[in-house]
Amino acid sequence: MTNIENQPKGELNLSSLPSHQKHISTVVTVNHSGKRCSNLQVREQQKSSVKSSELFDNSVYIEEICDVMCIALAELPAVLNVLDIVETLLYVKHGPEIICWVVANTPDCFREVCINLIANGERQEDDNVGGKTRMQAISMLCQMNPSQALPIRAKCVEMCRMPALAITLSLEHATRTLGGDTEGDMVAFISGLLLGNDQQVRNWFAMFVRNSQKAKLGIYSALQQRKWESHTSLQLCRDELLRRLQTIILFSMDSQLPESCVVEASALLRLYCALRGIAGIK
Incomplete structure (x- = not known):
């Protein structure tokens, strides 16, 4: 392996690298000047689609890409910043998978990476590719480290960003605990958002519910619209709450x-009233 520690700061000797690894260096050396992208710049970039790349589009090279990036981050910590690398990877194909590889190789940065991804996310999710990819990346990181899923969800609430991610993490937590003594804290979590004392959090989540119900008139046909709705986090939340209600009904005799079931049914009824009265769910 070429010793890259002796190279001038901010530069890599690419002469000894294969051609496809030279291509990797164009991503690794992004923002090598040490300047961090502002949140505004990041959100403007989110509106753009995934960048086409012959190297990154091919899953065969993922392992080698990850190896080169991990080596570069380890050898040049003063030049390359893992947060900037992660942000850049959101705009290439297989970006979330590569991010998981990078974070798995440097587990100490897990929480920092997740918080940075949330901080650069939107207050209310939209349909751009960048927002969906960002949510997928964080969700995959939390699947890789399930014990941190709820703390990351709490960060979403604290920052009032990415409400769909908060719902997704709650649903995944409920799935992991399904069949146990508890079935997650979905009802308590959403009730706390809508009935808690924090007015900012209440307005943030209520706006998310309202926005998620808006029809995409003029963009989707009726069939496409129904298909789109079935994949939203709000619809998945509806399905989970309905499943819990049906379970309670099954236990009811005459x-x-x-x-x-009284406590669970009361909590569910209170949540439905809050969703209807505060968030205007239909």
């Missing part, structure tokens, strides 16, 4: 609710 229109009487068993005592073991």
Whole structure:
């Protein structure tokens, strides 16, 4: 391996690298000047689509790409910043997968990377490719480290950003605990957002619910619209709440609710009232 520590700061000797690894260097050396992108710049870039690349579009090279990036980050910590690299990877194909490889190789940066991704996200999700890719990357990181899923969700609420991600992480947590003593904290979590004392959080989540219900008139046909709605985080949340309601009904005999279900049914009813009255869900 070529010793790159002796190279001038901010430069890499590419003469000994294969041609495809030279291509990787164009991504690795992004922002090598040490200047961090502002949140405004990042959000402007989110509107752009995934950049086409012969190297990054081919999954065969993913392992080598990850190796080169991990070596570069380890050897040039003063030149390359993992947060800038992660932001750049959002705009190439297989970006979330490569981000997971990079973070797995440097686990100490897990929380910092996730918080930075959230901070550069939108207050309300939109349909641009960058926003969806960002949410996918964070979700995959939390699947890789499930114990950090709820703390990352709490960061979404604290920063009032990426509400769809908060719902997605709650649903994934419910799936992991399905069949156990508890089935996640979906009902308590959403109730806390809408009925808590923080007016900013309440308005933020209520706006997300309203925006998620808006029809995309003039963009989608009726069939395409129904297909789009079925994949939104809000619709998945509806399905989960409906599943819990159906479970309670199954335990009810002769229109009487068993005592073991009273607390859960009351919490569910309170949440439905909050969603209807505060968030205007239909």
